[in-house]
Amino acid sequence: MRPKRVWSGLASVALGATMALAACSGGTQTATTTKVGNCNVPSANVGSGAISGDIKGNITFQTTALKDSFSQVFNPLISAFESQHPGVKVNWVDDDASGDFIARQLTTANGCNMPDVVNLNPPAAQALVNAKFLMNFDQKAPDIKAPFIPGVYDTSTIPGHDGHYMLPWYWAPLVQTFNTDLMKKAGLDPASPPTTIMQQLDMADKIAKASGGQYYAFLANPINPNSARLPSDWQVMKVQILNSDHSQFTFANDSKALAWVTQMAKLYKDGAMPADSISQDQDPSQLYAQGKLVWGSPIPSFLRYVQKNAPTLYPITGVAPGAWDARGYAQFEGQYIGVPVTSKNPATALAFAKFLLSDEQQLAFDKDPKVVIFPSTTKALSDPFFTTVTGSDPFAQARKVAAEEAKTSKVDNVWEWTDAVNQAIGKELQLAIQGQEDPKTALQNAQDKANQVLARTKNK
């Protein structure tokens, strides 16, 4: 009898598993769902018509690299939302932003496993909007725009797509941070930091001559995401990166780009930059903390790192506005919030997004002593915390500088400068900076390859 029971048990398990798999395969598409990519999403989440319904159910909220350091901010925030809406449960997850962040978000989206509320940077938002995975707030929540700084909200759009698919969250204008002692050693005046990119490169030349390889001006890799050199340097120099209709890259014809590459190659040869930083994505913070780098990270929160890891360098770290050159203003370097159309509880997801971006919750995050960040709503930005900064240490200095820059900051993304374009241009410029390729040839090759990538992207 026992074998009989075993086999019948096995058969039951197999039958059950088959039925479960059939149920999971989503074969029961109804009239209330719409196909987006590989996913059947609620039809109410796409097209026209605002989202309505009860705030209930479970949602997932994904941040980017915040969970390790800011649980004291987000746990109370989530608890407050849950207590306002009994029965609602918010599951907080975090992406550490390592590696291929954009590809990871797209893969998750195509697997129909997107969180309900997601923290994105502009390139990731662009990729998800191109794949039609983000909700259009103009149609689904037309009243959501009211509290945001109008200039910031209006420019938070994605080329080729009408409407708003991402809501601005926290942001920070970039600043200059530098080791004043090393500047003095190199014969430079720390009270007169550079205001243009070419001025900075000329200063780096003096640093190379004075340092004898003991310290460096900055890192060499032009596409190192931790140094933010390209395309930022070319943007502020007003290099003609693209033609007027953004169908072709044109930087190779611009003498300013050629001067930039030529000077970078000279600096590399003279030892103004660590030789092995040419292709690595090193974090300048580490070398700065060792006292071997003149310019530190342009992100204001970097000063907390210095205070903690190199306390002797903290008092001698200077802070100044970024070298905004011909452009004249700081770029809005912001983080955004999106609500994917795959959400099963869109009303709850939208309610949570509004709660997260409310004046009160944004201020709670911005006032965290570890960061120098600003809110995206008009009322929160006028809080005395941002308008009356006290203290004279580098961190307070950074708050003052960033608050001043914030007044004129604008969104200025080069949307066509995708990761693949970045790699194509970066590889050629690395060769030019190393002296393996003539700067003019390298620029032309970089432009040709970038245009090939752009053509492939537009054909998709």
Next chain:
Amino acid sequence: MERSHGRRKRGLRPVFELVFPASLTSASGAERSAEGAPNVPDERGVLEGGTKSPLALAPESAALAPAARGRARPQARRDGLSGAALHRQWWVPYLWLAPSLAGIGVFGIYPFVKAVYLSFTSTPPLGGDSTWVGIENYVLLAKDPEFWLATRNSVLYTLVVVPLMVVLPLLLAILVEKRIPFIGFFRSIFYTPVVASMVVVGLMWVWLLQDQGLINSILRGTHLIHRGIPFLSNSWLLLFSAMGLTLWKGLGWYMVFYLVALANVPRELHEAAQIDGAGAVRRFLNVTVPGVKPMMLLVGTFTAIGCMRIFTEVYVLSGTTGGPGGQAETLPFYIRSAGLDPSSGDAGYGSAISVVLFALTLGFAILARRLARGDEPS
């Protein structure tokens, strides 16, 4: 042909026929008709030509011969027989094989067939409609300098690392094979890199090799060099540094393989060679090496396959571009950038590179097998 056919019959029939008794009848029938004469086992279970019938070789199976099988099974159940009798059902082996076959099918065969199909299409990397492009991807590959650069690097990697990975762990195994105090400690030390994460080990190597790293600091401190050796900024040195990392991490792993192989080399052979006056080198070449040769070929094949798939070492040491200008990138590195970039990548093109990579890997595996066969006594 005749001989190999005979060998196949002798080698495979017992297992095959024990599992598929019904097939035995039909297969024998086919052979009978081909030979024009019946070939059924006589009463002693001996087939024509002297081959003993598998039914005779397996009395239990004979007991379950087709005629008796139908009766035996219900009888077994009626008798409450469990296990042994029921395990002889024709489908039971399939049941045990099913999980493995399903795994191989889903995660091995299906992706491979899909990759071959995709290589003839243009396909967005993260889903979407495919367009059939025929052999266009392969034509583009042939003209793509970045592909040839990556192929050169992968092949060079294999040609340099495989011989070293075959020999160095063997020498290490011979060293730690000796029974001396604390040898277990040394074995553990040599094995430690194997259990460490490649990314962690890679970062350690970056700290060692960078301009301000330990090696350059020591060399500069001892005035052997004035400027740092560009281990991580010269594409050739970068590639050789990555090879060094692969070797260092693999030494302990293959050392264990060789320790097993060395334990199977008869000590008497060494003693006999010693009596004949052979020195340590002669004994190594004429006794140890022939004794561990099958293991050397196995290590060579594994290493060749591994080298063609190198990615992490180069990625960690060189950064996202694969060294300055991408000059140290390997084939898997190029597959990632050409096939998987979400905005401009083409999974079809990436698959075409994967198929070429597969062909190259297969080529190295066949080469290793040929070398092995060439050494077999005729």
